[in-house]
Amino acid sequence: MTEQIQKTIEIENTRQSKELFGELDANVKKLEEAFSVQISNRDQSIEIVGEEEAVRKAEIVLENLKMALERQKHIELRDVEYSIDLVNEGIEDSITELLDDVIVYTEMGRPLRPKTLGQKRYLDAIRRNDIVFGIGPAGTGKTYIAMANAVKAFKNKEVNRIILTRPAVEAGESLGFLPGDLQMKVDPYLRPLYDALFEIMGHETFNKYMEKGMIEVAPLAYMRGRTLDNSYVILDEAQNTTNEQMKMFLTRLGYGSKAIITGDITQIDLPRGKQSGLKSVLKILKGVKGIEIVRLGRTDIVRHPLVQRIIDAYEKADREKEEKEKKKKPAVIEEKKEND
Numbered sequence: 001m002t003e004q005i006q007k008t009i010e011i012e013n014t015r016q017s018k019e020l021f022g023e024l025d026a027n028v029k030k031l032e033e034a035f036s037v038q039i040s041n042r043d044q045s046i047e048i049v050g051e052e053e054a055v056r057k058a059e060i061v062l063e064n065l066k067m068a069l070e071r072q073k074h075i076e077l078r079d080v081e082y083s084i085d086l087v088n089e090g091i092e093d094s095i096t097e098l099l100d101d102v103i104v105y106t107e108m109g110r111p112l113r114p115k116t117l118g119q120k121r122y123l124d125a126i127r128r129n130d131i132v133f134g135i136g137p138a139g140t141g142k143t144y145i146a147m148a149n150a151v152k153a154f155k156n157k158e159v160n161r162i163i164l165t166r167p168a169v170e171a172g173e174s175l176g177f178l179p180g181d182l183q184m185k186v187d188p189y190l191r192p193l194y195d196a197l198f199e200i201m202g203h204e205t206f207n208k209y210m211e212k213g214m215i216e217v218a219p220l221a222y223m224r225g226r227t228l229d230n231s232y233v234i235l236d237e238a239q240n241t242t243n244e245q246m247k248m249f250l251t252r253l254g255y256g257s258k259a260i261i262t263g264d265i266t267q268i269d270l271p272r273g274k275q276s277g278l279k280s281v282l283k284i285l286k287g288v289k290g291i292e293i294v295r296l297g298r299t300d301i302v303r304h305p306l307v308q309r310i311i312d313a314y315e316k317a318d319r320e321k322e323e324k325e326k327k328k329k330p331a332v333i334e335e336k337k338e339n340d
Helices: 014-021 023-035 052-071 077-088 093-100 117-128 142-155 172-177 182-201 203-211 243-250 277-284 305-339
Strands: 004-010 038-042 045-051 131-135 161-166 215-219 231-235 258-263 291-295
Touching: 004 052, 014 023, 014 052, 023 038, 023 052, 023 077, 045 052, 052 077, 093 117, 117 131, 117 142, 117 291, 131 142, 131 277, 142 161, 142 182, 142 231, 142 258, 161 182, 182 203, 182 215, 203 215, 243 258, 243 277, 258 277
Parallel strands: 131 258, 131 291, 161 215, 161 231, 231 258
Antiparallel strands: 004 045, 038 045
């Protein structure tokens, strides 16, 4: 039997202990399961028992979570799971790198940070370049991080206004049958953008800047014919743009402006036969100086853990479908040869 060792981590108070252990000890149970260790609470300390390497890893995670609690009030199970992944990959130093990078504080004083290394890479790309493409599945924080950075730039007077836009593809020809004026008709498609800004800025601040025209949330069609100077422009759901729309949007950019384009090329809602402008532009602009393309993956998903599993299941189904189609093709070619 491998020799067991014991390690003690000092804790400051009951609140810190409660947060580290999590609701119904969920955080500790996750650590025990991941590293095959036993973790218990001992007055003003936490005791870890297990094999030497496993105890070392559990200690690193707990120490980093302690540091996180110095910067934020609450630890989520997702923070624990991601810390475990980083330690297992041997890149535990990156945990503190994430904790130290605050993008902006919300109206309620909550710090907004990148929660994964992919998100950190995306944020760094936004800081370096005037045009950035954030590509990835739902829940990877593509739009939210872009929004937070836009608010920061606006507060720091780096830009004069924030413009958020997305194509209202789902509306199609049925748009005319909806009640109200054009803005009321497209509002449902822009709602996710409003919600994110409400959370970051607060309703009152958001409404004040909206009234002054310093924040604009509009469908992509509103961008035609304009030059956007000194603006932070975010195009969301870009996979639903056509080639013409994407070219139109990118050529709106004026002096002192930055454009962030986000999308998920696996979720294209365009009518059959229409090519996605996002898919095309990723090939056309690859390697162009001042433009960076960042791809986020399943490990960057910060929603419910089931979202990762759902995306994995869909990806598996897509791979199986592609393999079946590849197997069918030789048979079709063979059949054509015989007919010739």
